[in-house]
Amino acid sequence: MKFRCLVVLVLVFSIDSFSQSKLAKDSITLLTEVVVKAYSQNRPSLEIPAAVGLVDAKLLNRFNNTSLLPAVNSVPGVRFEERSPGSFRLAIRGSSLRSPFGIRNVKIYWNGLPLTDGGGNTYLNLIDFDAVDRLEIIKGPGASLYGAGTGGVVLLNSEKVTSNKFQFSAVAGSFGLLRYQDAAKIINKKNSGKIGYAHQQTSGYRELTNMTRDGVNLDWSFLLSSKSNLSATLLYSDLFYQTPGGLTKAEYDLDLRQARPTVGKAIGAVAQQARVNNKTGYVGLMHHYEFNQHWTNKTGIYGSYSQFINPAIRNFEIRKESNWGVRSETQYSLDNDSWGGKITFGGEFQYFYSPVTDYDNNLGQQGNVQVDDKLGSSQSLVFTQADLSLSHDFFLTMGVSSSFLQYRFERLSDSPASQQTRNFDPIISPRIALLKKITQTISIYGSYSQGFATPTLAEVRPSTNNYNNSLNVEQGKNIEIGVKGSVLDHQVSFEFTAYQFKLDQAIIIQRTADGADFFINSGNTLQRGIEALARWSPMALNKATTNFNAWSSYTFNPYTFENYVTIGKDYSGNRLTGTAKNTLVTGLDITRNSVYLSTTFNYISNIALNDANTDFANEYYLFGSRVGYKTASTKLSLEFFAGVDNAFDQRYSLGNDLNAAGGRYYNTAAGRNFYVGVKGILNSK
Secondary structure: OHHHHHHHHHHHHHHHHHHOOEOOHHHOOOHHHOEEOHHHOOEEHHHOOOOEEEEOHHHHOOOOOOOOHHHHOOOOOEEEEEEEOOEEEEEEOOHHHHOOOOEOOEEEEEOOEEOOOOOOOEOHHHOOHHHOOEEEEEEOOOHHHHOOOOOEEEEEEOOOOOOOEEEEEEEEEOOOEEEEEEEEEEEOOOEEEEEEEEEEEEOOOOOOOOEEEEEEEEEEEEEOOOOEEEEEEEEEEEEEEEOOOOEOHHHHHHOOOOOOOOEOOEOOOOOOOOEEEEEEEEEEEEEEEEOOOOEEEEEEEEEEEEEEEEEOOOOEEEEEEEEEEEEEEEEEEEEOOOOEEEEEEEEEEEEEEEEEEEEEEEOOEEEEEEEEEEEEEEEEEEEEEEEEEEHHHEEEEEEEEEEEEEEEEEEOOOOOOEEEEEEEEEEEEEEEEEEEEOOOOEEEEEEEEEEEEOOOHHHHOOOOOOOOOOOOOEEEEEEEEEEEEEEOOOOEEEEEEEEEEEEEOOEEEEEOOOOOEEEEEOOEEEEEEEEEEEEEOOOEOEOOEOEEEEEEEEEEOOOEEEOOEEOOEEOOOOEOOOOEOEEEEEEEEEEEOOEEEEEEEEEEOOEEOOOOOOOEEOOEEEEEEEEEEEEOOOOEEEEEEEEEEOOOOOOOEOOOOOOOHHHOOEOEOOOOEEEEEEEEEEEOO
């Protein structure tokens, strides 16, 4: 009932605000001008037959400028979580089902090259806020072009430098938040690029939640000739964060800011000094060559190296990870009197190798060896896709890929040492989609795709330290229809998507009595959903207002388990663990001359915390706001801003530990908190 009242209030507010507006046709950015790179199509959004969420610089900068999280969570169907500062989890259409921490089942690319490593994990927490200028989020299987990941694909891109300038910023806030950043941007006839440094720290809102990150990023582009250019990207991040652990409901109600306490013989997080140290370097090179008006190719190579130290409740883990790969795409442009388009084909290869040693954790100190392992994988993908622009404003996409995967495991601590190798069967993943432009501003589309997700190395070798060589690939089929466009002289834009995703051999997280996680294939899930986004953008609301933007995104996820039986218990028909049934995000942005105000309201309904559906996290409401003042000159531009998050001081858990042993589900999120900041741009003459 509360949710229905909320929806009515939001709609009334939106309609009232819009009814007062004086539309300014000549000052609105048209929806058709938004170019989407997803599926290598580089076409206007109205011609892309897919559900692609766009997070641009404008959306990123309406929040606190320290995290991608609030902007990403404004995209319907996407849930970005932070279990504690620095500990992220990302889910697209319910894909967090198998992720106790980190990012799995979602493939992430950085400037066109894989950021997700060959073991299936992505260290998104290493990326600084200012390193990212734009995200495109493909919702649903993208295997026809990107490989493993039934949740979706995220394309991260850095800023394209257009002028010489020096940029700096600083933010300070509640719970010891401090961030400062600077970057130099350079451009000339032959090359352009950006080099930046950022430091961020917080003492956290719970016991044992300190976080510190220092990062350097470099992006550079070299014009080699009129037909070719070479771009380089380099990231280095030194990340430290503490891990307080989940609380039971009783502990959460008693003191929600405490870390996991010592209970009996189970030593708590503070005593074990639970934390993560991650030092990672990533480098990539991408070469683009235009042979002629029909043929182009882009080929990239990348590599990364990580030193990862993780004293946890049960052990003290040290691992070193080497990862490298290559991706190549060739396109042929078609040119016909009645139809056109292009054909894309290519491949991707990833190699991953990691020694992993688990020791006893003696109150934060490295003890005796528990297990000493070596993990490795080789993944390859070949793909082809045809994009055709047909007569009568029809657009057809047909694609297919084939994926190959090998895992290698060696346990050196056994006597004698043991080895296992597994070659997964090749997987064929097709996709077909058709879009029709009904008018020049409205399109409808439908698509069918198949996707798959291989078990990650963290799942075949979970925290039980037992290697599971029998864990199978999960595979899904997705059908979706959608409509998107704009009306009233482009002043109102909208997107609506309905889909059904059926997942077979779902990989499910389970817990042992002492809290270790392990994974099994068990049954199917039925994930039907609705995603909607609407935006009102009249530039002139009245004489006093120079800019106005109101928007709402809504997600409906009545997901259920289907034919799910495990350990003699039948959970068929239960709600899918870890996914809210209803999510609503509403925003309002108003600018008057040099002053602006942005407000955001979030509603998240209750979430099932275990497969049995006996425990649920309560629904919650969040409200945040940011106000700022901008000055501008030919030499120096400044922006001063201040804001509040969780203004209602809601008690909630952002990033629940699903199926947690002993009911330790809850990772408390920050209460009411404030921030202030400044940004500056020094332009070159």
